[in-house]
Amino acid sequence: MTAFLDACRHTIGAQYVSIDAEQNAPYLIDARRRFTGTACAVVKPGSTEEVAAIVRLCNQFKVPVVPQGGNTGLVLGSVPDDSGTAIVLSLTRLNQIRTIDPVNNTMTVESGCILHNIQQAAEGADRLFPLSLGSEGSCTIGGNLSSNAGGTAVLRYGNARELCLGLEVVTPQGDIWHGLRGLRKDNTGYDLRDLYIGAEGTLGIITAAVIKLFPQPKATRTALLALRSADDALRLLTLAQKKCNAALTGFELMSGFCMTLVSRHFPQMRLSFKEAHAQYVLLELSDSESDEHANTLLENLICDALQQGIVQDAIIATSIAQSKALWTVREHIPLAQAAEGKNIKHDVSLPISVIGDFISETDRLVREAFPGVRIVTFGHLGDGNLHYNIAHPEHDTEDSFLMQQAAINRIVHDSVHSFDGSISAEHGIGALKREEILRYKSEIEMNLMRTIKHALDPLNIMNPGKLIQD
């Protein structure tokens, strides 16, 4: 180990190879502070060539590598296990925006760039980079791509996968694949790009990417709509897609109980609806023409939805401040949940058409098995992505309830599976769900994945134990 660390120091400079416990602590604990791993060092190369050189040393000394960006992941994908054999390879020094090409609508960024900085650089070039999620102030684009991040704009712009045209990757052997293409069409072989995207650092290390930019919308409009049921939210979605098409950029579902929690813990955010409703939809339109046109589009949509009895009540934001306030309510659901106590969380996706049935059936199954639980359902309905979270019954203690996590996961995930859904919509697998997917994926699919992993990383040094168990 000493020889390995000396070689690392020699390669990138001693100040970038840390074995200091205090300094390394933030790199070893996961974002939700549930797990702390250990590492033989935290290594911070400063360029793609240095990343490659470190990985070649890891090959030589058989040292596992845990690539890490902002370390904001939710499935223990970017922290090492507790063996202490691995290094954490932090990409944070690769933080340059290399080029912006407004005519090609692309930007070439290094993987350690923070998402928010990329959004701002795009704005500076009068363009939009639409990827947007809660942790955007600290997550990095490399992590976003490695976990195929979702967020709130997927309905219109797709996941991180759809926002990337090209990659630069350091392979498990320490070679550099120069795939930084800025092309909309390129049919010259296997889709290596999409293989690395979403692979959670188990097949190589993304060091840079060409990402897609879009024209900035001229106007954005937000409304909060009250509905009777999730099925009505689906009817509203179909209507909004038909009438607004690509102008529909946000469609978030929030159950009445979500709103109750937000009002309870953040009373200043109480909504001005006269009565409580079963479901709410936060709807966003982005318009390329004008404020006026955006208003007309939104008003026509809501008018139709009210007339058809799909929507019961509506709050339309009339200023940017009001619009932000509505989004703030949405963003405070997880915080209100946390204030209420610990939750058992599920990040699932379903075919959009069965979401109403899934919610009522799963609610029934969970309540039957665990009477009194409080179910907190919200999510990106336009993408079929629900955060289906469960809080302890009022009569139970938080901790005794959390002991039931495995049994509750079983009910929820089995239900997801029976509706042809996914048990990880946008958060990934990491170390947290790698056993859970074995229950739902066929042996054939698992073997295909293992075959690819073994072929590309025969020494199993790239983020071992994440996504698939060797």
Added chain:
Amino acid sequence: MTAFLDACRHTIGAQYVSIDAEQNAPYLIDARRRFTGTACAVVKPGSTEEVAAIVRLCNQFKVPVVPQGGNTGLVLGSVPDDSGTAIVLSLTRLNQIRTIDPVNNTMTVESGCILHNIQQAAEGADRLFPLSLGSEGSCTIGGNLSSNAGGTAVLRYGNARELCLGLEVVTPQGDIWHGLRGLRKDNTGYDLRDLYIGAEGTLGIITAAVIKLFPQPKATRTALLALRSADDALRLLTLAQKKCNAALTGFELMSGFCMTLVSRHFPQMRLSFKEAHAQYVLLELSDSESDEHANTLLENLICDALQQGIVQDAIIATSIAQSKALWTVREHIPLAQAAEGKNIKHDVSLPISVIGDFISETDRLVREAFPGVRIVTFGHLGDGNLHYNIAHPEHDTEDSFLMQQAAINRIVHDSVHSFDGSISAEHGIGALKREEILRYKSEIEMNLMRTIKHALDPLNIMNPGKLIQD
């Protein structure tokens, strides 16, 4: 071989295993009639299970498999070589549309479904399946996905890759991967779907797919605009994206010489521009609101473009018939080219921002080496995809010119490479370009591709010799 063919007959019925030369001929010749291969049989399974059973027999008897849909490919990807050892496995009997889910905006189709039939089924459910290309009357969705087809709607809706959510695939071992997911978000492992898409049947056989549907536009508007240069076309593209955003669904560039050829060979299509122009753009808007709104959008755009001096003249289609007529001109370019004589064709893509420079620089290089050649440039400018074709000089004979193909390819493809472009934008590699890509892809990229191929198809029985040489 007899034992193998008997086993095939026993498995799927003797009438679906043909060794009849006349009957097999259309399966053995490529779409452009440049090459005829041989096969030990043409085999037509009737279900996914039968496809799997045939592939297991191919494993047992070490018989190569050439999967084939509509056999409309342009790079010799779907015809066998001349060894006579392979079977052609035709997917044409797997032609059922299994389900349509209008709320989820998905359709599950078998791979032998003809693209045009899928478009019509979507229309029947008041939805749009936007993939559209010249051969849509006979190409199949399995072939579209295996070659990641492009076409005329990529600018707005993406390539075939972006239009697919899930796949069912028979692996080279004859297992069935049931990946028919209809989910917008699913982060549960490696992206197998995108690995099979664009793999040209070398990693497995796509037997069914879940494809994305979209709301049908309410109005479509087409205009033909005359411009001074390709650079002005780029300025127009940026303006149109800014003003119309996702409503911009078509942006085709055609050089003045393309128009000359169409007028010469199809005089009834002569355009009513007062004078000849250097470049033309066929522009299409699709609107989700109304005819009126579409008109306003288009008129405002053209008005701005005229005022800014980007556009010199414009023809706006005022009826569906006129709109079709403009598209017909575009579609007749390849026919006019063929009527003029044989061409050396290139299907290339570039970063959109360098297209003007690429055209002038490549024109210069080609004309310097081959004085008098006529260059026919047209393509999907919005995707950076050019069909850069070269016709013989008037003073030369067609055939002596065609002898120069290798030298001309070298100039064009080297130029593409120097501008960071791709030598196959939408047609793929097949057997035609498998040596050519070796010149432009790094050894690291080729090795990654070979590693994946060897791992997933160790016997090399899936479409051997296509895309990569073993």
